[in-house]
Amino acid sequence: MTALLEVEGLEVVYGHVIRAIQGISFSVGEGKIVGLVGLNGAGKTTTVRAISGFLPTENVRITDGRIRFAGQSIARLRPYQAARLGIAFVPERDKVFDTLTVRENLEVALTATTLRGDEPGRCRRYRSIKDILDLFEALARRADQLSVFLSGGERQMLAIGACLLTAPRLLIVDEASLGLAPIMRRQVLDMLAQLNREFGLTVLIVDQDVGGVLSIADHGYILENGRVVFAGSREHLLQHGDVKEFYLGQKEDRERGYRDVKQYRRVRRWH
Template identity: 50%
Template sequence: MKSDSNKLLEVTKLEVVYNHVSTAIQGVSFNICEGQIFAIIGGNGAGKTTTLRAISGFLNSDNAVITDGEIKIRDRSINMLKPQDITRQTGIVLVPERNKVFETLTVQENLAVPTSIGKRAKETIQNIYTYFPSLYERRKSLAGLLSGGERQMLAIGQAMLCSPELLLIDELSLGLSPVMVEALFEILLKIKADFGLSILLVEQNAMEALSIAEYAAVMENGMIVLAGTPEKLMAHEDVKEFYLGIRGKEKKRYKDVKQYSRTRRWWG
């Protein structure tokens, strides 16, 4: 962990309950420093998306509430803020997993939607196009007609126009070819360097996520079970086995490893 002075986001002992009955995440704590790429990896239903939605203020619309813990950005609590205020006031911007662009609007209109651009809208949008040249070529077509990769680019571009300090990206690699994922990660790195952003990545594709992140956490059953630098995590036996599919020297198939009781190995 870096020193506390440049801490951007601080999540402490977060607990979220859906529909008053089912606890999705419990005791989740982590910090994100300025200019850092933080990755959360884990399987389906591990609570990754819930964490993300809690940070971006979306829980109310899902019938869920934060029952314990606190989310702070620059020492300001954002537990009770509405989604639009979180975007406007705190600079936390989410790229959601599904429905991430307005399909009935054109690409150009999609980029014009964010409210915080202000006067120099044209230049800012032009600037975004320099990162995504393929979007510029299709700026007149409806977003609903774009391919998966282009949609992801558009969603990231749209998020960038909300002048973020912390970009939350949910499942960047979902449904995309490995080549496209690598290209997107490269663009992300470039954007991060140019704008001085912090990025919180939530991924199932652990290999890709760990290759780009500076710090990572593994979630399982609504808790963070492991955290550390990617090198440390990649060296960890269980991470190798369960998320990277490497055991011993050779790669193994999921069918062979799933026999082990995973939680028991970690929790004794």
């Protein structure tokens, strides 16, 4: 497996005080779907913001570690440079331009990224606004409306559609399912899986919904308190007793008491 994105020993400090990320390592193989999952405050969003070049602007520093994309170090790139390398990012909030129409939103993405030459590995299936509107029928019906009137699911579609127009090599989706009804959540995940299957698009999903993400991901990394606590293939994670109990809500045969859970948490925090 060749790794498209490699993160090694990443450490991020907020305002000189809080070590939000305490040495995370993971890799995303070309053409794979990888899930980065964990509870609120586990450090998922901070990790992907480090990858897309946003931390230095926000009183947050990467104090250690390496981030490599396609063999090139990208820790010092500015956000738009990361985007032009083919890292498309769907943020958690503020993912579309509310004051622009759906069509204009897509146009911004189309005009911002100019591809030079024939760069390998980029998903060029979607080249025009029409391609995206054909892909998402719900958007086609509202193409000339302001995006502020879109529903949560449509906003997610528009954000992903805009990313596809930048010919991404890696699509990072932060909180793919936040605020969506279960059925929409399923649709978004299925769509990502389909994009991966049909065009080999590499996807990094960051989410709290461990079960949902593991249903489509090839690999998963579970974060707690800024560390990776479980890692492995989907099968491995789905079989793992602790993952089952604490993230998927499935009970083991033997009941665990409150004391066991507390002990588990303690071990996880300091391991």
